[in-house]
Amino acid sequence: MPAGVMIPARNMPSMIGVNGNVGGFGSSSGLALGQIMFQPNMMEGHEFHHLDMTHNTSEGDMTRIRDEEFDSTNTKSGSENQEGASGDDQDPRPKKKRYHRHTQHQIQEMEAFFKECPHPDDKQRKELSRELGLEPLQVKFWFQNKRTQMKTQHERHENTQLRNENEKLRADNMRYREALSNASCPNCGGPTAIGEMSFDEHHLRLENTRLREEIDRISAIAARYVGKPVVNYPVLSPPMPPRPVDLGVGNFGGQPGLGGDIYEAGDLLRSISAPTEADKPMIIELAVAAMEELIRMAQMDEPLWMNSLDGIDAVLNEDEYIRIFPHGIGPKPTGFKCEASRESAVVIMNHINLVEYLMDVNQWSTLFSGIVSRALTLEVLSTGVAGNYNGALQVMTAEFQLPTPLVPTRESYYVRYCKQHADGTWAVVDVSLDSIRPGPAARCRRRPSGCLIQEMPNGYSKVTWVEHVEVDDRGVHNLYKHLVSSGHAFGAKRWVATLNRQCERLASAMATNIPAGDAGVITNQEGRKSMMKLAERMVISFCAGVSASTAHTWTTLSGTGADDVRVMTRKSVDDPGRPPGIVLSAATSFWLPVPPKRVFDFLRDENTRNEWDILSNGGVVQEMAHIANGRDTGNCVSLIRVNSANSSQSNMLILQESCTDQTASFVIYAPVDIVAMNVVLNGGDPDYVALLPSGFAIFPDGTAAHGVGMDESGSTGGSLLTVAFQILVDSVPTAKLSLGSVATVNNLIACTVERIKASLSCESA
Template identity: 75%
Template structure:
């Protein structure tokens, strides 16, 4: 018997089309269905018996034997969608025509679909009834609320905490009812209008803090994060005609992701470095259809990694399905991201079955590596064993004719398994097809190895960010070190400010299509790229003309040595021109990971220059197996005192600068020939400087020359210092 590893359950996202009355199989008797074939023919009279005015009579249905039905039922359990070869073999075994077998399976799938819809509809109606009764109970409690002082009707500002909580809960229930009504409309063809009269008793704008992240996400369409003001070129949401194809593609991608994540040899083969490599021939045999053949000019990149992280599986799913949080956690990889349309929000108050059409831009922190821009659907599902899966797959084939994409995502994503004590196991699969010919020569080895965009970088970043989040939530901080910030609110505010600083640095250092880089010099790998930005009403940036400059180069020094040198305040005066050789002292720090170098620090520069005396620097340093960052920004002393007291950090103006360090790159052997794997570092240096405090001012050539000289001088100092240490 043939076997196909299909879903043991089919989620509601497969059944988004309303059922018409003529297709409702609930009205067909079960015994008629089980004894009739799907084939029917027309019987026409012959010879002189034929009456031209008489319509052809319909022949009676052919009745299958119980043995035929039982065999097809058994086959259906294993494979609901037999192909032509399977149908022909089954027809020979049962003595039926292949067309009869085909129609029987079609009818059986339709019946199963109708039964599934009736069950889902009953569940939804029961949930709606429960919410309606609970909502009425809250309404009754609120209508009887009285002022504790005068005994009269309570105004909003005079309510007790419990009564205000009832109002917030009422609004949440209304939102749940609207959501379930929308889902029910997809099944029964009309909304549950009987509940439409329910409305929150308090204006929704006053309940912003009472609505969970999931509720806020359901209404989120098309908001930009981590990028410029352009609309990601001309991306738009899918048409109505595209949506059924998107659903079908997402479900097929989910099946492929699960098999890719769980398969071993021969699909994945380990090389000498214990790195898993995809067997392309085996992949094409296992998934012959996929999303279509690989376009000319694109090459395949596939990788798989697993990690155990200190985060609950539900929280991980919420991060992946919220585009803002996803962009923040993976800001070193995701330079820009946007949700174009939410096709399904899931059921039962979580993301099970959620379906989103998105666009995102993926980067390496260097202006020398082009970004990878993808238009894709993201599908989330909880499986029978409790494992959650989130999969992405490109939708390029659905877009109108235009320029061919330089990158597309075959089914990629992760499986998340719950572990004890709030931990989760994550298996990540990254499978793309890309044209990387525009990558600069010094970055080609690290890109070709899969380290730049592959699964290892995703899981390493996730692991480090989970540690960072756990640190921000820690309460028991030892007070032995005077530099350690023990105040919980102060820690959270300082970490939030550092997070914004890191995001601003990462989104401004890569070759994003939102940036217009200009090359100032032509000296090989030391080219300096510059761009300008106008900052006017952003409270997180000082107003005026901001100039960003970045350059990348290779040095034959291990990444850990470069990282330790740049993050150490005692060696800062060796490369930081702005410190004027002054003594740099750490005033406070927050550890945020296992690596001792992963921390957020507040530094004081004791410079002889009176204009820079007592200047403070906020710095975050972080490192994992795929790369390291040292990012810093000058901060105002008064503003930092507010932050350390637990105040709002969003209005502290920042212009971050810093370094991104990746392992690998070309090296020189004894013969002076470039070779790979020499243990060097790819270092990106980036500065942001306010060159004029008036936003309408024009950038002068003198300002550009000053920044160019500043970054060149910094590069020379770093090279001299680390090369001297390494000898």
């Protein structure tokens, strides 16, 4: 640790660690994160010797045989005693099955060993039997009974949860059916079937009603001057056969907000309610117009789209846009700036799955967790055609982020509309609803934005993305002004690059032909899925904890060597994926005169980790296991061990995910419990593994004006680096945060920043 940096032990005895305290990477025996609690075995005091088994008997069979033996011992002893009393050649004393009752010491020792290793091998069982004075077979049976009991308890808990969720969904569905069974359209007077009606059919009904009123008005005017009314030509309506109303709850994955439920969110998100009946016709008109505009903007070139000065990006010609689309959602608000961009790519996901990801708010926000911090559906106006999302319409709110505390998040209230076109192309469009129902002063308006999806052979899709917003960016820190104003922070290129990388990650998770040649490669498919799911939750928690969301209140510290250190606290009580207590989040962002690829490679490499990681304390860092997540070698989930000379930090395990694309890179890690990771690697549920993620978000500064040379990848310019830590400072949720804890984290970040600058030879940056 650099001289002059003191971390007060009296306030924070250890740093971020597996035990959840500030940094403590201690041994697993003292883990506060031990969420996996093992209850005493209901049969723990019994072992059975009257078993005739071969060595080939499976574990499940042996458990079943022992259970049957246990039942016979208790239920049949009475009859056996009666048989023993009759007959001259029988022993008058009752015969009982023999069993062995373990001592309390033996049980405690085996419980402790089970927490470390639920599956001991022959050598470990023999050694444990010698220590406890038991037969190896007794030890083997005890561990088998224990594993069976834990599996039963887990399945019982999981079944209870699924049963409750199923009952809730069934009750909600019945309530929606009853509410909509007698509904009528307030505009056209016809019957409604919102859950199933084609969106185009609903739009045609409204258009017919408007035309009928227009004909009546013209007829009245003509009668005044001509003396007779104009023939009232009938307006044809599409046939509407009666169909049962079905909201199709399962189509949206049980997402929050179905039917108008609103969950707690930020200031703007919290103040917005579901649209009223009077709003819906205007929302439909706006969505149809937005769809037409999106398709034209995605397909048109010059003069609407012009090449940028560097010839890389497409720039919107605002004058031409106003000429082609004179109406839209109204003029640009005073003080707002326009950000418009377009990008295309071929991704490894078929068009049906891609549409489902975009239309399911939970899957969509998870897929784009680096861009979407929070999202919810306020109301589903149409679920589309049965079996797909053609015609689906939903009113949503979302908060868009850049993972840094120096750029405010962008909140939007908008409608999302999905439509399948005749040429086999799907389109999904968003457009803000502020013009229909103005709410609190919003800093961001989404003009028609979204993507066109075209099916391609072999499960691929071509995606053309248009991102068009008007935003008040006065709250952006000067460090990020150029990145944001150029459109690279929230633009189409970042959406498409993220989508492409995530599609490769999903393909990796589903891969079955994993070569086993390389050391450390995880070939167990269930173990791969569990580990990737845990890493996914870690990344989401990191991004949500570092952005300048309206739901977060940051305290700014100065004098760290970086621009600012922002500190925020949050309480965790009943979250199984986070240790209970007070969690402190600290983050800072600064500029480095080094290309992003060099920074990313330096931070993700285990061989250079001890150059910046204070907590590794100079120990040997070794990658134990990894999962490749795409074509770029930097996209990887790893399990890292730190063998430190410090006994309190020995055998430290770290889960790390590194990911990179042309717009952003991340290196995110979290200390993990050894026993919990064994469960995950064997395909167990990762939701109960407690995580406190820390790490780095790396963005290009968007300019080469600082005179930095080109690296081997061809990238130039500097990097914008965000360093963030999440630390448990007190395991009691009601405790108060001490100034010593804040000072310790401040020093930790300052030391990390200085070490990174020194290692990359940019001390003066």
